[in-house]
Amino acid sequence: MKLPYTWLKELLPDLPAAAELEPILAQLGLPLEGIEDVPAPIEGVVLAAVTEAAPIEGTQLTRLALDVGPHGARTIASGAPNAVGLRAGTMVALVTPGTTLGGMEYGVRMLQGVESWGMAASAKELNLGEAAAGLMLFPAGTAAPGTPMHTVWAADSVLDVEVTPNRADVLSVLGLARDLAAFLKLKLVMPDAGPQPANSGSKGEGEIRVSLPPRGLIIERDPSRKLRFGCDHFAARTVSDIQNGPSPLWMQRRLTLAGMRPIDLIVDASNYVMLELGQPTALYDRRDVTDDQIIVSFGLRQGETVRDLMGGEHQAGPEDLLILDGRPVPVSTVAEAFATAGEVKVGQGVLGIAGIMGGEHGRVRADTTDVVIESAHFDPVLLRRTSTRLGLNTDAVYRYERGVDPLLAPRGANRVAGLLAAAGGTVHPGLTLVGTPEVPGVIQATGSQIRALLGMDIPTSEMEEILTRLGCTVSAEGDALTVTPPSWRIDMAIWQDLAEEVARLHGFIHLPETLPTLRVHASNIGAEKEGLARAGLRRALAGLGAQEVVTYTFTSDEEAAKARAEVPGVRLRNPLTADRTAMRTALYPSLLKAAGAHAKGERVLIFEIGRIFPASGEAERVGLLMRGDLAPKTHQPQIAGSFGAFKGLLESLAASLGAGVEVRQLRGDAVPTALHPGIAGELVWNGQSVGWIGALHPAVAAEFGLKGETFLLEAALPLPGRAWAFRDPSRAPAAWRDLAVIAPTAVSYGEMAALLKAEAGALLETVEPFDVYVGAPIPEGERSVAVRLVFRGEKTLTDAEVDPVMERLIGAIRAQGWGIRDK
Amino acid sequence: MTDQSLQDQALQAIAAAPDLDALQAVKTRYVGKSGLVTKELGTLGKLPPEERKARGAEINAVRGAIEAALTEREALLKQAALDAKLASEAIDVTLPGLPLPAGGLHPINRVYDDLTAIYERMGYAVIEGPEVEDEHHNFEALNVPWYHPARDLQDTFWLEDGRLLRTHTSPMQIRYMVNHEPALKVVVRGKVYRYEATDATHEAMFHQLEGLVVGDGISMTDLKGTIAEMARGLYGPTARVRFQPSYYPFVEPGADFAVWWENPRGESKWLELGGCGMIHPNVFKAVDDLREAEGRERVYEGKTGFAFGLGPERIAMLKYGIPDIRYFYANDPKVIGQFRGELG
Structure with missing residues (x-):
């Protein structure tokens, strides 16, 4: 503000x-x-009185004859639309010849046959306001012609x-x-209250009859199911014999400094009072207020067209509060409106959308002489809903939806009337005032309650004094405070609000610093575990040599299709850009994009821990991506980036986290479509399937502009843990046997190893492959995998113990239809 | 041959032996089992007993001299052999090593880790929660009813199904309290979203750190002390905290906090870091209502607590001199790869 x-x-x-x-x-x-x-305006700008305004034939220009006081009688030609038909006496801001403004020196020029002595300026040209609404105009008699403007329009x-x-x-x-x-603790001088109504104290005796809607509209979406009151306070006063035109210079100056654009006397007076008191008012041309009657009512029917004073059209309905004139409309409630909808001519008598914007009907015009001032208190919730739905954000509704002082209505009406009277209008002595406004209720508090919440040692007497200074009515009994907030503090409702006010005026800078002393409830024990596991995983991945990335969680259908990811189901209703219309359903597309940020041919080893939003529900994932050599070639040969290298990183990660990891071969339809159909595996962590690992499908790689191999894994978090128990290592020496298994190439090593482990029992410590061979004499379509089996027992193992195990293993292999390669 | 010439001859041969093999041959020739000196000792038996002792001493003196020379030469040759081996193994250590990848954390998580380390030291648990939220948890339960103008402060990404992307981490206050009982101390980390056009200081997606403490007799001074503790942890012992009244619907009283930062690389100033306040009783009520709906006990009435929130992006930008918030999610390795080690 x-x-x-x-x-x-x-x-x-x-x-x-x-x-x-x-x-x-x-x-x-x-x-x-x-x-x-x-x-202030620069020197050289003076006020000049218009003596005659006449159009220059055949042009858009107006010739203004001016009285410039000491500078004599002068003329200018102006192209401003509001120069047309100016009343004699009206004053303009004249930039005199010889004055430099905006880098340009003004002089005397001939324009369309008129000697143009300097220039009549707009507020924008004088750097006084942002809006360029034509010439600055002031009422006759504002100052003696020729008065330098800076002497009446001061800097601020x-x-x-x-x-x-x-x-x-x-x-x-x-x-x-x-x-x-x-x-x-300063003295406050209240602004002028305006002419006090003759009927002050009684109600409904002004010239305008006003009826308010009955209380009791409940809004479907409102969980509180509170009755919305609509309008609970309405003041109306009339002023006649106004000569509408420019408002006084001092008023224009204040409005301009406050960032508002002066319009005319009547509109400016309304805006001035809103800025001064915070009370929005609406001023209607009395000719349009049929039958001198105002009906505050909900819209008569769904989709009722209301044309506002700016020319915009809005569809109001039975939940929108409207201001109607007294045109014979036999209804004032929603129920009645629906019952009689067929008979009512819609839109005709609508003076405005309550508290938001006036209508075209009732609008103040240049020839308006008699006005009806509306100064009212409307329901903030109803108005906010209407303003949001209609997309109408005005200074008035901005205040109403936040909460205008419910008792301010009569003061606002009187103040506007006073300003119009000062400009020559005649104020009718009566004021119409209807409604029973709801004011803030009584709050009970104790000083010790407030001291405990703040932790500050403020005496109850000081609290009483602070609250009184803020306009509250306070009665204190010992430590107990009974507080009635002033009508303008509708935000004060509970004792904690009082605590804030006490702290605010006592000064937040006096707040001491302490630390909470508490012992957390047992239900909180262990709440940190998931976070610690996540941090441990993050550091382990960084320790492996991977750089962490944080990527956007947004995606689009196009991107998901390119990545062959699940079609996004969590979709934005109001996306900002076309590439961010939904939430990602997998992590790897984000990693593919991040990989694209690297230079061509550069090694990429990145990971992310983040959330995804598939149809199965929001979930957390870890993803790892590798491209290029694990160690690029220098004077030494490179260590190429291969699936084996990538899987080695996974195994190293698992080992450092104390987890068992296994990759099971995926084939056919089980392979994620983004992966190379022959290089894809199910990632099994501590015995549970958590995700996948593999090489990126070249078609997907091409979509993301990635050349060369890309290896990826994605796993669900949290990763499953395992039961842990200390194992005292056996000191007995190991016995080992080598075995070469011949099986169809489609049989994975994992399947062979699983069979051997299952058959061998507890004595088998490890199985490690040391040779994989394809070619003669192994038959076509088969391969030989040689493994070393290491056995260990409590004591040194003898052949008598190991040999039967080996026989069992060989039997199991043969039972699969596989062979054993002789040495 | 006289003893002397034998000894001279042997010593000469020892000195001339070029390597350990040659030296071994010399050793065998003179002091081996059938070496020349050994043979000479064998002749002692033929001498008369009265001469034997003197002659024995003479021969042993020769033998001793030869053996001493052998030992000395052997040590010398061994050292030479080792030197030669080591010389042959020399490497130009200025050549680069194997270029293994070097990992690191994203700057946002570096800042998060700095912050959470401070809170963990004070006994807080670090938690995370869902980014897609419902209106109730994101707004209603936090005392921001649908009609409230405070909603204008948080432009929201709405989802087609009526849910939304959380505009702050505060819904986790509700979720955590519903599932746990007071007293409690947690900090929440995670992404949040605002319907905002992106520029150098605004992002549609960013991060927050949210703190929540609930118990009996928790006061606003506890809140200020906690923020001050964080400030000193982040900016060193000279950091000071300033509270100014502000408004967040889910706290009462509410405040904005700023930290006085003695900037080692520039102008020292107050940094507006975040908002905080004492939890609004309507929030406790909303939590108890949710607990009751799940058949749990109402346990928050009469409790007090505080909450605070701040943005790690802003801290990172100020602390590390990052000029543009968009740098964080562009993931340019030359940018995010810088945040390693001690960042000061």
């Missing part, structure tokens, strides 16, 4: 200098996003305050002033 320092200073005469405010506001939880020094500092969603109360100059006054 932007606001000029001097406006704040008007309410807080003893406010410290602008440069000192940053740390003060930060301590209040209102950090400054910035503070900008906005200079603009504070840009970051306001969190809970602090609706500081979304105004008054609100910020109130908080600063409470913190710094």
Whole structure:
């Protein structure tokens, strides 16, 4: 929220200098996003009164005859749309000849036969505001013609305050002033209250009759099933005989500094009050408020078209709160609306979408003289829902959805009326005020409760004093506090809110530092185990020589198809880019992309631990990828990257983690489609299948632009553990036997070894292959695998013990239809 | 031959022996079983007893001199042989070794590990949780109802099935509390997502570290002390912590914390690192409601606790001078491969 320092200073005469405010506001939880020094208009810009405005025939230009005071009577030609038909007396900001602005010196020129003496400027041209809405225009009599503008439009500092969603109360100059006054113990000067209504205290006696919707709409999605009140406070006041036109210079200056664009007197007065008090108001042309009646009602039917004052069309419905005029519409509740829907002409009498935007009907025009001021309190939840659905974000609804002071409505109406009266309007003495607003309820707390939560030793009396300064009504009885927050602090609801306010005004900087002393409940014991295992795996992989990567978890159908991964099922409703439309279903496509970040021919050894989102549910995976040589060639020969080298890394990893690892040959349909059909295995960790290992299918490699072999594995986490028991190593010497098994090539070594281990029993310590041979005299389609079997027992083994085992093994081999190769 | 000439001759042969084999031959010739000196000793028996002793001493003196020379020469030749062998084995050690791969951790996990090490020292368990969440855990149970403007602070990736990508690690507060009883101390690490266009400081995917402590009588000073402990662990003993009021719907009171960093490589300054606060009673209530729905006891009413959250990317960028958040997930080996060893 932007606001000029001097406006704040008007309410807080003893406010410290602008440069000192940053740390003060930060301590209040209102950090400054910035503070900008906005200079006054440069010298050479003066105010000039229009004496005549006439179109220049055959052009888009307007000839303005000007009274420039000491500079005499001058003329200019202007192409600004709002120069057309200017009333005599209206004042413009004139850049006098000889003035340099934006690197350009203005002079006297002939334009379409008109001597153009300098230039009438827009706010943007004078570096006063961002919006270029045509010429800056001021009411007649703003200043004597020829007055240098910088003497009436002073330099200022603009504070840009970051306001969190809970602090609706500081979304105004008054609100910020109130908080600063409470913190710094400053005197607060309230802004002018406006003309007090003659009927002050009684209700419903203004010129406008207002009816509110009955309470009781429940929104289907709202889990609290709370009755939404719609509108619980509505003030209406009328002002007539207004001459609409530019608003006063001082008002335009403040609006401009606050980042708003001046429009005209009536609209500016409404915006000014919103910035000053935080109360949004809507001003309607009274000619459109049929029968001087306003009906606040939910939309009459689904898809009712409402045209807003900017020309946009919106489809409102029975859950959207609308402002209707008194056109004969015989309904004011949703139920009635549906019952009589056929008879109602939709959209016609809609003055606006409550609290969000006014309608085209009721809109203030240049010739508007009589207005109806609406100053109301609407349901924040209903308004937020409507604004979100219609995509209408206005300054008004921004405040309503955060929470406007429910009691502020009459003050807002009176203040607007006062500003219009000051500009020549006639305010009707009566004020219509209906509704019973809901205000913050009483909060019970104790000083010790608050001290315990904060850990700060603040006396209850100081708490009482702080809360009182914030506008609360506090009654203290011993340690007990009964607190009624002020109507503008709708965020204060529970005693913890009081604790925050006490700490905030006492000062967070006084918060001491201690450490919690607690003994965790037994249910938490062991919660760290998965994390420790993950950290251990991560370090073991890095220790093997692999670089960890962290990749995006997003994917797309196209990418999943390229990688031959499962089609993504977890899909984004609102993707940012076409390549990130869903969540990945496997880890390896991410690794393939990361491998692509490496230079051509470079060795790649990377791993990732991350989450995937397949149809079976979110899961955690570890993936490892290797490309290129394990050790590239230098003056020494390379160690080529092969499946064997890659599997060796896996075995080394398992050994360092104390796990047993096994790879079972996958064939045919069991091979993951991303893998080479002949180089693929099931990864078995401590006896459980956890994933796969293999070489990337060349077709997939080509899709990812990867040339040469790529080896991959992917396994589910957490990896299964094993039962652990200390084994005292046997000191007895080993006995060994060699055996060459001849089997069809389709029989994997793993299958042979599994058979041998199963048959040999406890004496067999290890099986290691030492020769694999294909060729004569081994028959075609078969191969010989020679293994060394190492046996060990409690004591030295004798042939009498080993030989029967060997006979058993040979028998088992033959039973498979395999052979034994003689020595 | 006289004793002297025998000795001279032997010593000459010893000195001339070029290698250990030649020396062995000399040894055999003079002091071997049938060597010349040995034979001479054999003649002692033929001498009269009164001469024997003197003659024996003379021959043994010759033998002693020869054996001493042999030992000396043998040692010399052995050393020479070893020197020659070693010389032949010499290697140019300036040639590079076998270029084995060298692994390392990703910088985000380096920062995470630094952070979690501090918390583990203080007795916290490190946990992780799901990245796809439901609206209830991500928002409703954290006191962010669907209509609340605070939702605007966290632009959300919604999923077609109505779920969402978690916008913060805070849903793990709910999940952990539902499954465990107080008192408890945990930190959560993991990815979070925001519907945000990517630029040098914004990413649609980033990481958070979330802390959660619940017990009896946990106070806001405990929170500040805990953050200060982390700050000193991260930035050294001169680090100080500053709290300023802020708003997060799931805490009350809420604060933003900044750490005073004595930057060894640049300007020292306050670093805005994250948000924190005392857990809102509505969060405890939502947890107890979920527990009750699962048939478990309500155990959180009347407890107090704190939570905090911060982003490791921001810490890594500030601490290591990484200029662009997109560097983290581009996985350029020249970038992420730098974060090895002591990073200071």
